[in-house]
């Protein structure tokens with residue numbers, strides 16, 4: 001132990017000469033890409049929507065080399081505790097070596113047209129790995145970050161709906177804003193004190209009210225069955241205008257987005273709300289674990305809505321079965337592919353309805369064997385254990401077997417590992 005301390009002291013003494021080791025040329029050139037870089041702790045964004053400029057203050061988990069995704073940004077200045085820093089931007093990465101203290105990046109961004117950043121409709125979507133079109137980031141969901149967000153330059157007569165702060169670690173793709181001519185109503189408060197609201201665009205009030213009829217009951221069930229919501233005291237559904245290629249909703253907690261045309265759909269509303277617990281609350285360890293987000297939320301939303309209004313249950317599962325049949329006919333990657341971050345979730349066709357629907361039916365089959373309430377207990381304890389941390393689908397499968405004695409492997413093989 002003492003010998004190691006001595007080496008550390010000697011190394012420390014060598015590298016603390018003023019100005020020494022400021023710029024590591026190999027790292028800046030991208031030649032040392034295997035070199036370990038530092039994870040993000042907190043992301044603070046000051047955005048000017050009139051100018052499409054922003055200042056990002058990135059707090060790091062420790063000091064060291066920093067590599068951030070900035071593919072769609074024009075970097076104007078980079079500073080840390082030691083002042084202006086030299087940086088490189090090659091291959092969509094901003095590299096700064098030996099960073100001390102928060103990294104402050106001043107930059108410009110642009111509107112994007114492929115559902116990959118700031119959209120023409122006034123809202124943002126950066127799922128799955130397009131955060132670098134909006135702010136300097138690590139797109140891997142395992143590297144959670146807290147956020148603060150401030151937005152200036154909102155056009156007169158419009159409202160920007162966004163969280164001023166997200167105090168628990170979240171996946172980078174969770175952050176979003178929406179700008180529009182919004183109407184708003186309060187939906188009520190859960191027993192745990194979470195206030196729910198709905199925001200609609202002109203002409204959208206009836207649809208918003210229809211889709212959120214049971215939302216307070218649904219969220220109340222999530223809180224009672226799974227555990228406390230970790231992204232603040234308020235939650236809202238926000239109608240947005242999306243272009244082609246996007247449908248349903250997006251888990252931008254605490255103010256999740258639902259496409260204007262899906263606002264009246266109770267299942268979509270309950271699904272996006274459930275991501276506050278799975279996908280956002282419990283993050284994906286690897287992209288291959290996508291089913292832990294989408295399968296779990298598809299199951300939980302069906303379960304919560306069926307308890308809030310038992311008349312809905314048969315129709316929800318009949319619709320899920322139809323969606324499953326269509327997804328199988330279309331094919332794609334298995335709902336739960338092997339490996340860790342070897343897959344491109346879009347190019348390798350993991351983003352199909354298979355993880356959603358095979359995932360939902362996986363849990364339904366397990367519930368048929370062990371009892372739905374027993375399974376609720378397993379999922380609830382899982383959430384409390386991994387809240388604001390990454391987890392894998394294997395962790396869930398293991399928890400089911402450990403806690404119930406039921407081996408779900410045959411269901412895993414038939415539904416999740418099989419390629420259709």
Ligand SMILES: [Zn+2]
Pocket residue numbers: 251271272275293294297
């Ligand atoms: Zn989802």
